[in-house]
Amino acid sequence: MKKSSSNLKRLSLELGGKNPIIIFNDADIKKSLENVIVSFTHKSGQCCVGASRIFIEEAVYQEFRLLLTNKFLY
Numbered sequence: 001m002k003k004s005s006s007n008l009k010r011l012s013l014e015l016g017g018k019n020p021i022i023i024f025n026d027a028d029i030k031k032s033l034e035n036v037i038v039s040f041t042h043k044s045g046q047c048c049v050g051a052s053r054i055f056i057e058e059a060v061y062q063e064f065r066l067l068l069t070n071k072f073l074y
Contacts (some may be wrong), residue, residue: 021051025059
């Protein structure tokens with residue numbers, strides 16, 4: 001970061017962890033689905049900040065699953 005600050009280069013620091021997406025029952029399910037897809041496909045999956053796990057509250061699991069399935073079947 002110190003070297004890049006002298007000439008204002010863009011910089012992204014990451015820890016390379018297992019990044020979860022957590023979806024609660026008050027979430028906008030369609031927007032959540034869009035975010036999940038973008039996270040998994042951003043830069044062809046070569047982005048270290050992309051999500052690798054999804055935790056979905058049981059109350060909205062079936063709705064999310066149905067939307068996800070329909071997104072890729074049709």
